[in-house]
Amino acid sequence: MNGTKTNGVNGTNGDHATATYALPKSHQDLMERSLVDTDPEIAEIMEKEIKRQRESILLIASENVTSRAVFDALGSPMSNKYSEGYPGARYYGGNEHIDAIELTCQKRALETFGLEPEKWGVNVQCLSGSPANLQVYQAIMRPHERLMGLDLPHGGHLSHGYQTPTKKISAVSTYFETFPYR
Template identity: 65%
Template sequence: MFKSALKISRTATVSRSLLTAQSKRAYALTPQSQALISKSVKEIDPEMYQILQSEKQRQKNSITLIPSENFTSKAVMDLLGSEMQNKYSEGYPGERYYGGNQFIDQAESLCQKRALEAFNLNPEEWGVNVQSLSGAPANLYTYSAILNVGDRIMGLDLPHGGHLSHDRFD
């Protein structure tokens, strides 16, 4: 009885998977879904596009003294909005948890190479992590690289230019 129930369960799972895949494929072929994939924000959502344009103008016409909010280059914007953002890539080059990361690995390895070159570091002696996406991990990496347990550094209050990660680490 257990074997037949298992067989029915496997068949039902496979059937559901096939139906799900077929319905996803059918959805992907509809004109509406093609429009969502191929059209720009301006075409799909003019209201959101207008908000984006307003933010662009605000950034172009003001000076923000927060480093992470500086106006970035077109090249950086192109990369941040590229197909590379569609890929989940946990881990390090050559040691990813998920497959299909060969181009992510190439890009990250290139960034590592350039970082080492920028500081004239020998790759046989040094390694670099170029994955940090926010201030907190960046500060943590920096602190752990240069401080010993119990060391003190100066950190500013948030209203005075500090960062959330400028706190006491015990």
């Protein structure tokens, strides 16, 4: 295994830590090359947009200027991780660091509003593909129309209308008549 620099989250561009790679050197090289190295044309266009935002006063309400700290967090390897569910009860393993961040955010949100965790809870999760799927269904179907989706235990997704014989688990199965297939 090779000792390599990792992608940093403290603004040091990875110079602060080293790690070993489990995959071949060719994979490591591919994963660590910058956008400037892999696609200089796109990198140049993006630099122009960064300059435009820095040198402009943005008055479009739906646009937001993101801080470097937020970019660091969004561009971290955490964004590679699929983490459906809630801390301690995820559908897949390897979520201990996602859980730690989510629990920290929940704690901070409660503290911000002076709320007692014994009395209050907070969901700090971003919207996922489930709301997007529901919007697509609503755009092309009317309530109670039929929807066939791959059954969850066989590789489907909750947003495809998952239900048990006694309970409708997904909101999609409440709005539409859903039929799982295997």
